Amino acid sequence: MDKLSFLPSSTRSQEALATAAALLAAYAIWRRSTKPSYKGAKALPQPPTLPLLGNVHLIGNDPLKCFEYYAQKLGPIFRFDLGSQRWVIINDAAIAYELTSKRGALYNSRPTRNPFEDIVTHHFKSLASSPYGEEWRKRRRIFMDALGARRLPKYQEYIDLEAEHLFSNIAKTQQQPTSPLPFIQLFTYNVIIKVLIDERFPSPDDPWVVREMEIGEKMFEFVSPTGNLAQIFPILGFLPQTWVGYREEDVQALSKEGYSRFETMIARLKKRLDSGEDVHCFCRDILEKEAQGELDHEEVLTMMGVTIGAGYETTSTTVTWWIAEMANHPETQARVFAELKGRVGARKFPTYEEALELPYLNATIRETMRLHPAGPFAVPHLVMDDDVYQDYHIPKDYTVILNVYGMNRDPNRFVNPTEFKPERYLDVYQPSSALANGKPDDRDHTTFGFGRRVCAGMHLAERELLVVTSVIASNFMIEPVDGPIDTEHFKLGLAMSALPYNVKFIPRS
Numbered sequence: 001m002d003k004l005s006f007l008p009s010s011t012r013s014q015e016a017l018a019t020a021a022a023l024l025a026a027y028a029i030w031r032r033s034t035k036p037s038y039k040g041a042k043a044l045p046q047p048p049t050l051p052l053l054g055n056v057h058l059i060g061n062d063p064l065k066c067f068e069y070y071a072q073k074l075g076p077i078f079r080f081d082l083g084s085q086r087w088v089i090i091n092d093a094a095i096a097y098e099l100t101s102k103r104g105a106l107y108n109s110r111p112t113r114n115p116f117e118d119i120v121t122h123h124f125k126s127l128a129s130s131p132y133g134e135e136w137r138k139r140r141r142i143f144m145d146a147l148g149a150r151r152l153p154k155y156q157e158y159i160d161l162e163a164e165h166l167f168s169n170i171a172k173t174q175q176q177p178t179s180p181l182p183f184i185q186l187f188t189y190n191v192i193i194k195v196l197i198d199e200r201f202p203s204p205d206d207p208w209v210v211r212e213m214e215i216g217e218k219m220f221e222f223v224s225p226t227g228n229l230a231q232i233f234p235i236l237g238f239l240p241q242t243w244v245g246y247r248e249e250d251v252q253a254l255s256k257e258g259y260s261r262f263e264t265m266i267a268r269l270k271k272r273l274d275s276g277e278d279v280h281c282f283c284r285d286i287l288e289k290e291a292q293g294e295l296d297h298e299e300v301l302t303m304m305g306v307t308i309g310a311g312y313e314t315t316s317t318t319v320t321w322w323i324a325e326m327a328n329h330p331e332t333q334a335r336v337f338a339e340l341k342g343r344v345g346a347r348k349f350p351t352y353e354e355a356l357e358l359p360y361l362n363a364t365i366r367e368t369m370r371l372h373p374a375g376p377f378a379v380p381h382l383v384m385d386d387d388v389y390q391d392y393h394i395p396k397d398y399t400v401i402l403n404v405y406g407m408n409r410d411p412n413r414f415v416n417p418t419e420f421k422p423e424r425y426l427d428v429y430q431p432s433s434a435l436a437n438g439k440p441d442d443r444d445h446t447t448f449g450f451g452r453r454v455c456a457g458m459h460l461a462e463r464e465l466l467v468v469t470s471v472i473a474s475n476f477m478i479e480p481v482d483g484p485i486d487t488e489h490f491k492l493g494l495a496m497s498a499l500p501y502n503v504k505f506i507p508r509s
């Protein structure tokens, strides 16, 4: 025996490593099979997984198709791992309702694992990202006091004024091929800025508006799963940040710029208030709450951020989808116009109350929202404690993805689910916001999300949608420019938006 014989030879070392690996794998399988299940419940079904990647390799470039495929294969609830993150995908409205409404105390938190989201929300102080609990409840109450159904009539004049500006912007296009998006964005942006801080901007090219939209898009990229891959694959955290997404410094810098713009707006508002002007706006309310010690300054800033961030792109996207569907369905447009003429007459600007009484127009909005939800996966919820649902163990801290896109196209709930057919809603009278808290069978669609985290701005969104669609339909016929607009493909960004398109707005005589 030589002196070094206690070290394995190279063949021996390979054998030893192979044996160790086999023993480890066998141990892992044994551990898995003998691991006590939670209260005797089964593990959720899951697509085939790969070590470290989980199910990432299955997503491809279309998560909607991926989840539809696995919902058909595995059923309406399944587990999907994104690297180290554990997701539960829910594809059925009844299950989503059972978990988020009936077991609401367990399923209405938000994940707080994303370090970039931590930065841009001042440690998850924003209403949409706050964990469930007293702080969230307080923020939600303050938001709803200002933007809930009762307070909104106060802001109706702002919406009406912006609808008039929208009308004249469209009229100026003189029947030329036009992308409606910038005008619609200006409408929704101005409505939200008026409600928030009583300001407005005259043009979509205004540098302030352009920068705001750039910041919004970038913030979304930062906090999206690909913004920082190290949060999904922690091992990548050892690589330089630019290799695995954005740099923390860039997130910090943009966040600082965004918040300093809010400080500028607050300073302008304070100056007006100090000079004795009686300004009605949400920001005034929250500044008063800050003075009374109910909110801190970071909460004021994040409240402004969530109001703008959640408030303009979702609604403008929905209007843009509606215009595309109208251009593709001239018979639907004709029926909307006939209804408007019959009930409102030749007036250019129907009131919100009048538009509320137009069942067919309302049906076209519901159908647009069903087929094209601005947030196809709502906003992720978080499971707060272990639970058992239909014999499945739903573990604590899993992220719940509510696939509202899939639910809205569920063939068990909707006949010919991919067809644009407003007629399916002619016997629905209540606003979507009133149905959103009810049982899934009574809901028109699930686009405003679920449970205690259901969209807090849905009353405002509905008012805007009704006013803007009734004004466009009363005054213009919408014609496609290059044949039918593609409404099956989309761009996933801040919201799920239509691919760029042009239409002609032909004035109604």
Ligand code: HEM
Pocket: 127, 128, 129, 140, 143, 147, 192, 306, 307, 310, 311, 312, 314, 315, 318, 373, 374, 375, 377, 378, 379, 380, 381, 402, 447, 448, 449, 450, 451, 452, 453, 454, 455, 456, 457, 458, 460, 461
């Ligand atoms: C068509 C327009 C809109 C759509 C489709 C929409 C959709 C949604 C969805 C799906 C959620 C998540 C619900 C869940 O977690 O289950 C949500 C949350 C939220 N939305 Fe909207 N939204 C719209 C307009 C607005 C507007 C105009 C505002 C603000 C003025 C707004 C403010 C919020 C806020 C603050 C939350 C977070 C609520 C919380 O976490 O407690 N939304 N929205």
